[in-house]
Amino acid sequence: MDVELTCYLSGEIHTAWRDEIEAAVDELDLPVDLTGPVTDHAASDDCGVTILGAEQNAFWKDHKGAKLNAIRTRTLIGEADLVVIRFGDKYKQWNAAFDAGYAAAQGTPYIVMHGAEHAHALKEVDAAAFAVCETVEQVVAMLRYICRGELVRPTPSLSVVR
Template sequence: MDLTVYLAGQIHDDWRETVKTKAREKNLALTIVGPQTNHERSDNVGEDIIGKQPASVHKDDAASSINNFRTQVLLQKSDIVIALFGEKYKQWNTAMDASTAITMNKPTIIIRPESLVHPLKELSNKADVTVETVDQALEVLQYIYE
């Protein structure tokens, strides 16, 4: 059984590659999808598709509508959503994707460090599973295959 897993979270480091590598090591049949991780492409996609915008606010709006469209399609096609909250970057997109997934009734795993227990308590309460590490999230997925 192959599961499609949407990895929601910041795009500024290689945590998704870590998930992919560890999933392969565990022989988990996963197809990994997620947001556009090329930051420049994500920021410029609106102008790349619909043309130059008159101001940065319009550029951001055009890009966000296309990025949101992409995210919606991939979330809908996903079997599971893993949302990683880290301490280094602001996590607005992660929170939006996790809450969208929960609203869509997608099985959702939240990864968050102990330091974010309080600020994420409501979201964690709505998720199916909350863990502190990528390894723990993968163990939850591995349990599906037992």
């Protein structure tokens, strides 16, 4: 019997890791509905001032955008059965750490994905996670196991997450 999941994909927006997970979920026909933040960086940054009006001070510009993005993020994490949080190596993803804390506070299980170089910096985030991994293939193998009970060893591919 398949377990159906809604999975929120949080974190780093500058690589194609979400697309890779989506392609694998589609290829394996897993019963997983993927959701996530707005990944168009400019749209995410400018949504507040575009919709609500310009701001002279950068703080208030960011404040407006953060509040609008939080409506989406909190709603979708609240509806999720599972959250996957990717920490990339190029930028500090403070929002991803916040999403991990929010998921934990809501009692929503989450998986953290990051390289070994971030293990120390993310030790508290990792400690509350249900799993910590480094690759898209590992995430897909976990989704396959959770949904179908099928145990497979992840195999390397052309994943951007290494």
